Amino acid sequence: MEWEPVIGLxxxxxxxxxxxxxxxxxxAFGGEPNTQACAxxxxxxGVLPVLNREAVxxxxxxxxxxxxxxxxxxxxxxKNYFYPxxxxxxxxxxxxxxxxxxxxxxxxxxxxxxxxxGVTRAHLExxxxxxxxxxxxxxxxxxxxxxxxxxxxxxxxxxxxSPEEAIAYMKKIHSLVxxxxxxxxxxxxGSFRCDANVSVxxxxxxxxxxxxxxxxxxxxxxxxxxxxxxxxxxxxxxxxGGTVQQETRLYDVDKGETRPMRSKEExxxxxxxxxxxxxxxxxDETVVExxxxxxxxxxxxxxxxxxxxxxxxxxDAGVLTANRELAEYFEAVVETAGGKPKLCANWVMxxxxxxxxxxxLEIGDSPVGPDxxxxxxxRIADHTISGKIAKQVFxxxxxxxxxxxxxxxGRGLKQVTDTGAIERLVxxxxxxxxxxxxxxxxxxxxxxGFFVGQIMKASRGKAxxxxxxxILKKKLSA
Amino acid sequence: MHNRSLPELSRALHARDISSEDLTRHFLNxxxxxxxDLNCFITVAEDEAIHHARAADKRLADGDxxxxxxxxxxxxxxxxxxxxxxxxxxxxxxxxxAPYQATMVERVAEAGMVMLGKTNMDEFAMGSSNETSYYGxxxxxxxxxxxxxxxxxxxAAAVASRLAPLATGTDTGGSIRQPASLCGITGxxxxxxxxSRYGMIAFASSLDQAGPMARSAxxxxxxxxxxxxxxxxxxxxxxxxxxxxxxxxxxxLEGLRIGLPKEYxxxxxxxEVEKVIQAAIREYQTLGARVQxxxxxxxxxxxxxxxxxxxxxxxxxxxRFDGVRYGYRCETPRNLEDxxxxxxxxxxxxxxxxxxxxxxxxxxxGYYDAYYLKAQKVRRLIADDFRRAFAxxxxxxxxxxxxxxxxxxxxxNDPVSMYLSDIDTIAVNLAGLPGISxxxxxxxxxxxxxxxxxxxxxxxxxxxxxxRFQQATDWHTRIPPGYE
Numbered sequence: 001m002e003w004e005p006v007i008g009l010x011x012x013x014x015x016x017x018x019x020x021x022x023x024x025x026x027x028a029f030g031g032e033p034n035t036q037a038c039a040x041x042x043x044x045x046g047v048l049p050v051l052n053r054e055a056v057x058x059x060x061x062x063x064x065x066x067x068x069x070x071x072x073x074x075x076x077x078x079k080n081y082f083y084p085x086x087x088x089x090x091x092x093x094x095x096x097x098x099x100x101x102x103x104x105x106x107x108x109x110x111x112x113x114x115x116x117x118g119v120t121r122a123h124l125e126x127x128x129x130x131x132x133x134x135x136x137x138x139x140x141x142x143x144x145x146x147x148x149x150x151x152x153x154x155x156x157x158x159x160x161x162s163p164e165e166a167i168a169y170m171k172k173i174h175s176l177v178x179x180x181x182x183x184x185x186x187x188x189x190g191s192f193r194c195d196a197n198v199s200v201x202x203x204x205x206x207x208x209x210x211x212x213x214x215x216x217x218x219x220x221x222x223x224x225x226x227x228x229x230x231x232x233x234x235x236x237x238x239x240x241g242g243t244v245q246q247e248t249r250l251y252d253v254d255k256g257e258t259r260p261m262r263s264k265e266e267x268x269x270x271x272x273x274x275x276x277x278x279x280x281x282x283x284d285e286t287v288v289e290x291x292x293x294x295x296x297x298x299x300x301x302x303x304x305x306x307x308x309x310x311x312x313x314x315x316d317a318g319v320l321t322a323n324r325e326l327a328e329y330f331e332a333v334v335e336t337a338g339g340k341p342k343l344c345a346n347w348v349m350x351x352x353x354x355x356x357x358x359x360x361l362e363i364g365d366s367p368v369g370p371d372x373x374x375x376x377x378x379r380i381a382d383h384t385i386s387g388k389i390a391k392q393v394f395x396x397x398x399x400x401x402x403x404x405x406x407x408x409x410g411r412g413l414k415q416v417t418d419t420g421a422i423e424r425l426v427x428x429x430x431x432x433x434x435x436x437x438x439x440x441x442x443x444x445x446x447x448x449g450f451f452v453g454q455i456m457k458a459s460r461g462k463a464x465x466x467x468x469x470x471i472l473k474k475k476l477s478a
Numbered sequence: 479m480h481n482r483s484l485p486e487l488s489r490a491l492h493a494r495d496i497s498s499e500d501l502t503r504h505f506l507n508x509x510x511x512x513x514x515d516l517n518c519f520i521t522v523a524e525d526e527a528i529h530h531a532r533a534a535d536k537r538l539a540d541g542d543x544x545x546x547x548x549x550x551x552x553x554x555x556x557x558x559x560x561x562x563x564x565x566x567x568x569x570x571x572x573x574x575x576a577p578y579q580a581t582m583v584e585r586v587a588e589a590g591m592v593m594l595g596k597t598n599m600d601e602f603a604m605g606s607s608n609e610t611s612y613y614g615x616x617x618x619x620x621x622x623x624x625x626x627x628x629x630x631x632x633x634a635a636a637v638a639s640r641l642a643p644l645a646t647g648t649d650t651g652g653s654i655r656q657p658a659s660l661c662g663i664t665g666x667x668x669x670x671x672x673x674s675r676y677g678m679i680a681f682a683s684s685l686d687q688a689g690p691m692a693r694s695a696x697x698x699x700x701x702x703x704x705x706x707x708x709x710x711x712x713x714x715x716x717x718x719x720x721x722x723x724x725x726x727x728x729x730x731l732e733g734l735r736i737g738l739p740k741e742y743x744x745x746x747x748x749x750e751v752e753k754v755i756q757a758a759i760r761e762y763q764t765l766g767a768r769v770q771x772x773x774x775x776x777x778x779x780x781x782x783x784x785x786x787x788x789x790x791x792x793x794x795x796x797x798r799f800d801g802v803r804y805g806y807r808c809e810t811p812r813n814l815e816d817x818x819x820x821x822x823x824x825x826x827x828x829x830x831x832x833x834x835x836x837x838x839x840x841x842x843x844g845y846y847d848a849y850y851l852k853a854q855k856v857r858r859l860i861a862d863d864f865r866r867a868f869a870x871x872x873x874x875x876x877x878x879x880x881x882x883x884x885x886x887x888x889x890x891n892d893p894v895s896m897y898l899s900d901i902d903t904i905a906v907n908l909a910g911l912p913g914i915s916x917x918x919x920x921x922x923x924x925x926x927x928x929x930x931x932x933x934x935x936x937x938x939x940x941x942x943x944x945x946r947f948q949q950a951t952d953w954h955t956r957i958p959p960g961y962e
Contacts, residue, residue, distance in 0.1 A: 039578050043798045046558045046677040048712050078794050089797020271841035276683035278713050
């Protein structure tokens with residue numbers, strides 16, 4: 001039987017606010033334990049939460065970017081459960097009335113077609129702290145620095161039909177939140193993580209199978225592996241006549257498998273009810289309009305513009321717009337180069353991307369800035385140097401040896417375009433190779449390439465190849 | 479000295495006839511000599527009080543003093559006072575020294591008031607007799623075999639016995655007004671949102687409200703002015719100017735429309751108490767007020783709705799007391815679950831546990847709609863009753879409590895009968911309205927309180943209406959024998 005996976009993701013995005021969602025403590029990562037937790041974060045008796053308006057604005061931004069409904073009235077609720085890293089014994093979250101609902105994003109499938117993925121809702125909530133079980137005098141320690149960090153939980157519809165689609169969707173959301181500047185998307189630090197709901201059903205069946213939930217996946221690779229494993233596991237269970245248990249599972253990174261959580265850990269009745277310490281969040285039309293006006297150009301729009309305005313292929317435009325910094329870098333290169341977008345794209349996606357990869361750098365850390373790369377492209381475009389010489393210049397720029405013009409000037413790399421000089425070179429090479437001249441004249445066209453090579457070598461690569469070709473052809477046939 | 483009103487004390491302090499230190503020592507001395515068997519205080523903060531009194535004297539000497547500078551008061555032990563034990567009447571917080579200051583405590587400190595100590599209360603403010611306190615019951619100064627009411631019983635008894643000129647309290651279902659009534663003092667529960675809840679340990683967040691407890695409406699007006707105001711740290715506090723309460727006390731009552739809800743004069747009301755209330759109403763008529771009967775048709779739903787909403791919120795609010803970060807922790811916990819179960823099992827008293835269980839049940843999957851949601855709907859009905867009533871009357875009057883102070887132990891084994899002692903006060907909390915209880919006379923030799931309920935943010939009117947009565951009568955000046 002052919003099986004079809006049905007996947008939905010719950011992505012937790014840490015919002016890039018300066019202070020926490022309900023207190024004034026800093027959200028910076030990496031402080032000494034409990035140094036970034038104030039009375040409110042510690043859940044001291046008598047403290048009260050006050051909503052961070054910046055977090056609300058960020059949620060609205062996200063809602064507008066995915067063409068969702070931004071609720072004019074949303075409510076914070078308490079999710080009650082006991083855990084040592086949950087200081088109040090409840091998490092403040094949104095339950096019945098989330099701030100964002102009914103949106104969608106577009107992903108590209110493996111087949112290259114585009115597909116719309118529904119976003120059921122996105123709601124604001126606070127993060128919990130961390131329990132530290134190692135190296136703590138044989139006890140468990142609690143670090144509440146993370147407690148109260150604002151999260152946007154983004155819940156998709158079960159519209160994803162393969163682990164690949166799930167990754168494409170996750171990457172799309174990742175790119176979006178970074179474009180919007182509402183999250184740094186840092187997965188190592190836990191700023192972007194997800195839970196996945198997975199089931200399988202016989203292809204062409206409408207009814208969903210029983211699902212399992214895989215908790216706390218914090219890299220694209222783990223999501224893909226965990227989903228692939230879980231889909232296979234469920235198919236195997238069903239094909240052997242078994243039934244899938246509805247349960248929560250954890251992905252074991254070392255073993256590459258999912259396994260059930262202890263059932264006790266999930267047997268919770270959260271007793272949600274509206275938090276009486278917080279007023280409902282009321283968002284009026286003017287706020288929505290202000291946020292709408294402040295939205296940056298988003299990946300889909302940018303991609304469309306790159307294909308139309310720059311004449312780039314859909315693929316190139318997709319690569320260049322996958323992250324905002326790269327897209328901005330590319331546009332700065334084009335501006336300095338004075339056009340030639342295709343050539344610019346080739347350099348950004350080719351030599352530059354290669355060098356960044358080799359050294360494990362992000363675009364923002366590139367030793368060659370867009371002005372310098374643009375300056376190089378300009379000299380290729382106006383034939384000051386050849387593409388081959390340009391690679392030398394790029395390497396020198398990468399090593400911090402100066403900008404393109406200085407390097408070309410200082411090292412005498414300027415292309416020779418003086419017809420008289422090239423003619424002299426051609427004459428010298430022809431005169432020095434009578435045998436090859438004989439061969440060419442007896443019909444061996446291939447020898448033409450030999451002559452070109454010799455001439456370029458004699459010019460130390462600086463002769464304009466096009467002119468060399470023309471002059472050589474003329475002289476040989478004379 | 480201890481029978482003087484707040485304006486009299488203020489004048490004496492400003493005239494430098496007395497010093498704040500002398501005044502403070504006088505009350506500390508009364509607490510030490512007369513306070514013992516009343517058990518009003520959980521903590522007497524003697525050193526801090528003297529320190530602050532001296533600071534107040536300096537301000538008075540420097541001409542940097544306000545009308546409240548140098549006046550002592552006592553805070554209910556539900557308010558966090560930095561560096562001072564804040565127990566909330568519970569074993570759970572017997573070891574808790576607040577590391578921060580409640581907004582209200584901060585405000586009255588900035589006004590220069592001197593905190594004498596922290597008063598006894600029902601555990602986590604859950605009780606109507608002050609008998610659920612981990613620190614033992616408070617006794618009523620009018621009859622030490624009787625309860626002072628609760629949960630602000632320590633504050634009420636301290637003011638009645640002149641151990642403190644003023645005190646703060648909190649009122650979730652009647653916890654200021656009912657003990658004020660039973661101890662013969664004036665207690666005001668303001669509109670929900672009038673005084674910041676930041677630093678006030680939560681019982682039921684949507685009902686809790688702090689308020690002043692004093693010997694007279696005039697004193698209460700001064701204290702309320704210092705306590706009230708918007709606080710950005712409390713999202714439910716209301717950003718609205720605070721009235722000049724003392725300045726508005728003198729308004730004539732000619733033409734005041736008083737509504738008497740027939741539901742507040744029904745079965746269960748002690749006949750002697752009713753006589754006192756009727757006499758007080760007649761007094762108002764002689765002051766020029768007009769009286770009409772009104773109806774609050776959903777009044778009988780208030781107690782049941784309250785006993786769903788308040789426990790539901792408390793079950794969540796008290797989850798933070800888990801033995802992990804502060805407060806009581808059981809000896810040698812075997813594992814996490816054992817830590818939770820024994821810390822909470824040993825740290826909380828029976829009434830608190832009862833309410834946590836009721837609330838947990840009411841919020842559980844499958845019961846939420848039938849209980850919590852239903853109770854919230856009832857709240858709206860009750861608020862609508864009041865809205866309709868205030869279309870035709872200015873204030874509503876009735877008894878604060880259906881009986882006078884009952885005997886210690888009389889109702890401890892009958893929670894429902896205990897809950898019914900708040901039958902006349904609870905609806906006011908559910909609607910978020912202000913209400914005041916003032917001494918209206920005596921029944922069976924014990925004080926009776928008249929409750930006056932007003933529309934939202936009508937504290938100035940309530941204090942004015944109470945003050946005019948106190949100008950015409952002397953019930954509020956009566957002193958329990960032995961505390962003169």
